[in-house]
Each structure stands twice: as structure tokens, then as C-alpha cells.
Amino acid sequence: MTLVQKALLAPLIVACAMFMESVDANVIVTALPSMARDFGRDPVTLKIAVTSYVLGLGVFIPVCGWLADRFGARTVFRTAIGIFVAGSLLCAASSSLATFTVARFIQGVGGAMMVPVGRIIIFRVVPKSEFIRAMNYLSVPAMLGPAAGPLLGGFITTYLHWRLIFFINVPVGVLGIYLTNRHIVNTREPHPGPLDWIGFFLSAGGASLFLLGLSLIGGEMMSNSNAVGMCLCGAFLLACYVPYALRIKLPLLDLRFLRIPTFQASVAGGSLFRIGLGALPFLLPLLLQEGLGKSAFESGLITCASAFGGMFMRTIASSVLRRYGFRDVLVVNAALSGIAIAICGAFFPGTPTWLIWFVVLLGGFFPALQFTSLNSLTYAEIASRDVGRATSLGSVVQQMSLGLGVTVGGIVLQISQLLHHHTHVAWTDFWPAFLVVGLCSFASIPVTLRLPHRAGEEISRGSRG
Known part of the structure; x- marks a missing residue:
């Protein structure tokens, strides 16, 4: 295998992982009513499960670059695949909306690390002459995932069972970890610098409490007063982050x-x-x-x-x-x-x-x-x-x-x-x-x-x- 072929194998591996994440993000929407019946809930209350996945994606994206620099891109990427697969298995095994929500959040954390770290891997290992071709590989999941997800989810939910949706990720994930170990170099930066932990606590904690609290209003998992309390605590943390981020030199999320x-x-x-x-x-x-x-x-x-x-x-x-x-x-x-x-x-x-x-x-x-x-x-x-x-x-x-x-x-x-x-x-x-x-x-x-x-x-x- 030539050097260029080896370099182009990395984008294919990353593209497969991104396709897995893209399909999974779209696959459950057609299965929500069936899930709600099994959990004994109103279908509308399952908005918390969708929100928790997006939340897991959002709050961990800012730290992915630092983690890749600190521990190595290959290490973080294969760990992300492992977390994503583990979250998928937990989704399949969930017996209540609460456990399913937690499992979806875990999936979101894995997905948050897979996508940006995958891009870092491509940027570091692909020759500039092959960069456009590599990025074309990554455009495929973005286009096919939203089309394949609802079709696949709808077919499995109608003719099989919604829990089988989450087993699709297992063989893909295991293969991805194997290929990552075999073909991707563990690149890292020698001095990534410190992470803005205070900024991470304020922004991630605030966003999580605010969105989850908002999603729980009118549901059956928590009283409305407690859900509103979560929203207020989250809003307070986010409000505290604004002056903090404007004061320090390199905040986690630079509002400037x-x-x-x-x-x-x-x-x-x-x-x-x-x-x-x-x-x-x-x-x-x-x-x-x-x-x-x-x-x-x-x-x-x-x-x-x-x-x-x-x-x-x-x-x-x-x-x-x-x-x-x-x-x-x-x-x-x-x-x-x-x-x-x-x-x-x-x-x-x-x-x-x-x-x-x-x-x-x-x-x-x-x-x-x-x-x-x-x-x-x-x-x-x-x-x-x-x-x-x-x-x-x-x-x-x-x-x-x-x-x-x-x-x-x-x-x-x-x-x-x-x-x-x-x-x-x-x-x-x-x-x-x-x-x-x-x-x-x-x-x-x-x-x-x-x-x-x-x-x-x-x-x-x-x-x-």
C-alpha cells in the first residue's frame, strides 16, 4: 500500500464513523411513538431523549481539540467510538425513559468527540494534494445520514423492533476501532496548554441544566417547579460565564x-x-x-x-x-x-x-x-x-x-x-x-x-x- 493510499484510508475510516453518528442522530425520530408506548409515556415527552443527545454533542465539542492534543488523536477517536457503541447498547437495553435519556446523552458525548477529532486526524495525516478528495469522503455522511436514518428506523420499527436500531452501531463501531488501531497514527501536540475548566463548568453546566430543565417542563419525570428550578440554575451559570469569558485571555468559548x-x-x-x-x-x-x-x-x-x-x-x-x-x-x-x-x-x-x-x-x-x-x-x-x-x-x-x-x-x-x-x-x-x-x-x-x-x-x- 502506497503512502497516499494509507493517507486516504484514514478519511474513509473517519467517514464511516461519521456516517454511523449521522444515521443514529436521525434514526430514532421515526421510532419515538413506539418507544413512548413501550415506556408508558406520551410521545411528546420523548423530546427529552432527543434533546439529551444534542446536548451531549454540544457541551463536549469545545474540549475535543484539547483532548486530542493532550492524549493523541487516535486514542481519543477510538475512545469516542467505544463510548458511542456503549451508549447504543445502553439505549437498546433501556427499560425507562430516564435510563434511555442518560444513554442518549452518553451517545452524544461519543459523537461529540468522533466528528471534530476525526477532522483533526484528516488535517494532520492527509497530504495537501489529496485534501479535497478526503473532504469529499466526509461530505457523504452529511448527505446520506439524514436520508438513511428515517428509512432505516422506520423499517426496523415497523417490521422488527425499535431496540434493534441501536445494534446497527455495534459491528460498525468494533470494525472502526480495529481499523483505527491499525491504520491511524496517534498524532498529538507536545504542549497543548491548560484547559479552561472553569469555563467548561459554567458553559457546559449552564447549558445542560437550562435545556434539560426546559425539556422536562410538562413531562412526567419531574415536577414543573423542579424543572423550572433547573432552568433558572442553568441560566445563572450561563450569565456568570459571560463576564468571565470577556475577562480572561483564552476562554473555552470566546464570546468576543x-x-x-x-x-x-x-x-x-x-x-x-x-x-x-x-x-x-x-x-x-x-x-x-x-x-x-x-x-x-x-x-x-x-x-x-x-x-x-x-x-x-x-x-x-x-x-x-x-x-x-x-x-x-x-x-x-x-x-x-x-x-x-x-x-x-x-x-x-x-x-x-x-x-x-x-x-x-x-x-x-x-x-x-x-x-x-x-x-x-x-x-x-x-x-x-x-x-x-x-x-x-x-x-x-x-x-x-x-x-x-x-x-x-x-x-x-x-x-x-x-x-x-x-x-x-x-x-x-x-x-x-x-x-x-x-x-x-x-x-x-x-x-x-x-x-x-x-x-x-x-x-x-x-x-x-
Whole structure:
């Protein structure tokens, strides 16, 4: 095997691990109603299980680079796969919503380390001449995972049992650990420096308490007063982090990047948009199954349309940005995305399946353009030396926004169910939830309008279709 072949084997190994994580993130959404029945819970209360996974991803992303430098990228990467597989087995063995939530959080921690550390491995071992090919390998999981996950989850849930979903990760994970040991070099930095443990405690602890508390409101695992107390404690820790991060030289999450207009629009404005994006994969399968009476597999066949819409948009996103520029695309497309999301709340029993599939397709088409634009704009005014720290802040806010979307959508759905006096969620309960998360996309427009018309022009003009 040549040196180049060995170098390109690493991206393939990383891509397989990322595909496993991407599929797993999307595979349970079609299985939530079946899980709820087995756990004896209302399906809406399972929002805590989705949120806990995203939370595990978000709070551990900032420390992954330091861990890779301190203990070696190969060591951390194979440990991450092991944690992810262990979390999968715990999910399969869970007998209650509480244990399932903990298991999903463990999975999220493993996923948080797999993805960024995998990118570090590629950056360090792949020759620059082969870097584009290596990054193309990594684009495959991002495209196929959201399509394969709902289909696979729906099929297994309908014709087998939802617990078998989590056994898919075991052989893939074991093979990944073996190949990592055999073909990936354990690179590390000699002097990574100290980790900002105080910042980690304040940011991770605050985000965890706030989002988990919010997810538990209206549920059956904890009283509302205790859940609100968790939210207040989390908000207090996050409030304490702000002056702390602005005072020290190298905080774990450097909030000073938010002073940069393009970064602010991408992260702060984008967080409002991502609330709707995070809620859609949670609300839509519930509506299709609990509201419209479709099977988990039928739900998966429809839900995957969103991924196909996203795939198509990615092929033309560069051309659209090059022609219209970031500011105009982000403003107009935020409105189109919000409308596409909100329309899903208009589905009713008897709505033709082809029409639902087409609307869901649009629900992936427009948000994919927004997502691509926001991610590209993040680095428009970031110096190369600051890319790593800016990425940490952007990634954490992104994951927290997605988790907040699930929580907000679930809370509005529960309120609607209560106002309609329904003991079980019905199709008439869903439209307020879709409307609220769709309006979140519109809420990002005022932030984007602050951008100058030529913002990010160097990136958009230099892109290729």
C-alpha cells in the first residue's frame, strides 16, 4: 500500500464513523411513538431523549481539540467510538425513559468527540494534494445520514423492533476501532496548554441544566417547579460565564467573536433559524404517525424527502450565493424556510401523500441553502489563527439551537394539546407548534439585515458551483 493510499484510508475510516453518528442522530425520530408506548409515556415527552443527545454533542465539542492534543488523536477517536457503541447498547437495553435519556446523552458525548477529532486526524495525516478528495469522503455522511436514518428506523420499527436500531452501531463501531488501531497514527501536540475548566463548568453546566430543565417542563419525570428550578440554575451559570469569558485571555468559548458582524449574523441570527430546523425532525414524524395514522416506515419514507431536498440544494448553493450574495439570500431564504416549515402544520387526515412529500421536500430544500450560507459566512472575517476557537463557539451554539428547537416545538405542542383538552395528541394540536418554529426562522431576518450588502463577497465570489 502506497503512502497516499494509507493517507486516504484514514478519511474513509473517519467517514464511516461519521456516517454511523449521522444515521443514529436521525434514526430514532421515526421510532419515538413506539418507544413512548413501550415506556408508558406520551410521545411528546420523548423530546427529552432527543434533546439529551444534542446536548451531549454540544457541551463536549469545545474540549475535543484539547483532548486530542493532550492524549493523541487516535486514542481519543477510538475512545469516542467505544463510548458511542456503549451508549447504543445502553439505549437498546433501556427499560425507562430516564435510563434511555442518560444513554442518549452518553451517545452524544461519543459523537461529540468522533466528528471534530476525526477532522483533526484528516488535517494532520492527509497530504495537501489529496485534501479535497478526503473532504469529499466526509461530505457523504452529511448527505446520506439524514436520508438513511428515517428509512432505516422506520423499517426496523415497523417490521422488527425499535431496540434493534441501536445494534446497527455495534459491528460498525468494533470494525472502526480495529481499523483505527491499525491504520491511524496517534498524532498529538507536545504542549497543548491548560484547559479552561472553569469555563467548561459554567458553559457546559449552564447549558445542560437550562435545556434539560426546559425539556422536562410538562413531562412526567419531574415536577414543573423542579424543572423550572433547573432552568433558572442553568441560566445563572450561563450569565456568570459571560463576564468571565470577556475577562480572561483564552476562554473555552470566546464570546468576543460575536462582535464581528458576519460571525454575529451567522451564529446569533442563525441560532434563531436553527430552532425551526431542529424542531422539524421531531414534530414531523409525530404528526405523521400520531396525527395522521401512518406507520413508522411510511413516516420514514416521507421524512427522508427533506434530506433529498437538501442534497439537491447543495449542488446549486454556490451558484445562488455567487449571484445574489449572502445578505439577500439569508433574508429571502429565511422567509421561504419559515413558510415551508409552517405549512407542515396544515396537514390533515386525507392529505395526499404526494403533496405531503413535496412540502417536506421543500422543507429540506430551503433550510439546506440557509444552513450552507450560515456555515460559510461564519469564517468570512475570521483570521486563520482563530478558526479553531471560532468553530468551537459556532458549533456549540448550533447544537444548542437545534436542541432548543426540539424543546420549544414540544412545549408548544403540549400547550396546544392541553388547550384542546386532548388526552392524546391529535393532528389539530400540531399547527401551533409548526407555526411557532416557522416564525423563529423569520425572527432571524432582523439580525441578518444589519449586514452590509457586500458581506462575505470574497467567499461567495470565490465559490464554485
